[in-house]
Amino acid sequence: MTKLSEDKLTFSKLRMPLIIMGIFWVVAIVLWQTTGKIFFIFNFGYIGTAIGVGTGLYAALPRKKKYQGRRLSQLLVGVYMLVFLGFIEFENMQIEGFFFYLLAGFFGGATIHYLVAKVAGPLFFGRGWCSWSCWTAMILDYLPFPRNKQGRLPTRWGNLRYIHFALSLGLILVLWFGFGHRVQPGGSTTELYWLIAGNALYYAVAIILAFTLKDNRAFCKYVCPITAFLKVTSRFSLLKIAGDAKKCNDCGACEKICPMDIRIIDYIKSGQRVLSTECILCFECENVCVPGALKSTWGFDCGTNELLNMKKKPAK
Numbered sequence: 001m002t003k004l005s006e007d008k009l010t011f012s013k014l015r016m017p018l019i020i021m022g023i024f025w026v027v028a029i030v031l032w033q034t035t036g037k038i039f040f041i042f043n044f045g046y047i048g049t050a051i052g053v054g055t056g057l058y059a060a061l062p063r064k065k066k067y068q069g070r071r072l073s074q075l076l077v078g079v080y081m082l083v084f085l086g087f088i089e090f091e092n093m094q095i096e097g098f099f100f101y102l103l104a105g106f107f108g109g110a111t112i113h114y115l116v117a118k119v120a121g122p123l124f125f126g127r128g129w130c131s132w133s134c135w136t137a138m139i140l141d142y143l144p145f146p147r148n149k150q151g152r153l154p155t156r157w158g159n160l161r162y163i164h165f166a167l168s169l170g171l172i173l174v175l176w177f178g179f180g181h182r183v184q185p186g187g188s189t190t191e192l193y194w195l196i197a198g199n200a201l202y203y204a205v206a207i208i209l210a211f212t213l214k215d216n217r218a219f220c221k222y223v224c225p226i227t228a229f230l231k232v233t234s235r236f237s238l239l240k241i242a243g244d245a246k247k248c249n250d251c252g253a254c255e256k257i258c259p260m261d262i263r264i265i266d267y268i269k270s271g272q273r274v275l276s277t278e279c280i281l282c283f284e285c286e287n288v289c290v291p292g293a294l295k296s297t298w299g300f301d302c303g304t305n306e307l308l309n310m311k312k313k314p315a316k
């Protein structure tokens, strides 16, 4: 297959963007019909269309420019969630907001968002949220360190995310049961303050970490509490990256570009798809690979081994 035919836009390449858009519109219509709230048509219709446009652009662009489709999707969804739902509608989309709404028994934007994008969605699309929609990553991906050249910090640093998760949950439980704090249906200025303070803290920590460790995605790798959900269900993701050992020439380009430091070649050599729960389905690896050696496929598999490129210890 020539490079030209790889870059050529065909209807089959647009099939996935159309399916994704269709799924969101079905969810929108079902929720609208069952709850009677027109908001669901607007919300899921918009998100599905935004991701559809982003993935469509990704399909249409040549390999070197495909990342622009992903960035567009990330921007369209991220800005909508943070600015419209958060700052204008006063819905706290942070994990702390989700815990509050869950305790209050509200079935609204944040609750549905977490259940769809961060719990059930990863069973199908893995951690696609992290590449195509996250409002934190939509800023991080513009920082100057898209590749982590040193490898990952020791595994124990990844436990920070679980500590963060426990602290967030603990704080909400103390406020709820200890101080009687309650959230209002439809949002309130208190939710807005939570959202502003929480996001400011997340962005500050994420940007400081990115510059300190020279790695845009350091916050995702060690600190983000959302991964406590994402890493559980994305393990079973039907969509994963698959390698063809016969076509792979061991050039290493995929591992060099992978923002999550995954040992893609070792997965290929062991005859497995990329089973790592660190994979964010950015498809950067596919775009630097020789035609046919790497592609995203549907199937059922899971594994417990995390094959990651770790930081080398200095020689004594």
Ligand code: SF4
Residues within 6 Å of the ligand: 129, 130, 131, 134, 135, 136, 137, 219, 220, 221, 224, 225, 226, 227
């Ligand atoms: S790991 Fe967290 S901050 Fe990073 S992209 Fe995923 S949800 Fe966003």
Ligand code: SF4
Residues within 6 Å of the ligand: 243, 247, 248, 249, 250, 251, 252, 253, 254, 255, 264, 265, 268, 288, 289, 290, 293, 294
């Ligand atoms: S970029 Fe492709 S060919 Fe090169 S090592 Fe990775 S999978 Fe193999």
Ligand code: SF4
Residues within 6 Å of the ligand: 241, 254, 257, 258, 259, 260, 261, 262, 264, 274, 278, 279, 280, 281, 282, 283, 284, 285, 286
């Ligand atoms: S394995 Fe490929 S798709 Fe997964 S994070 Fe790495 S570059 Fe992205």
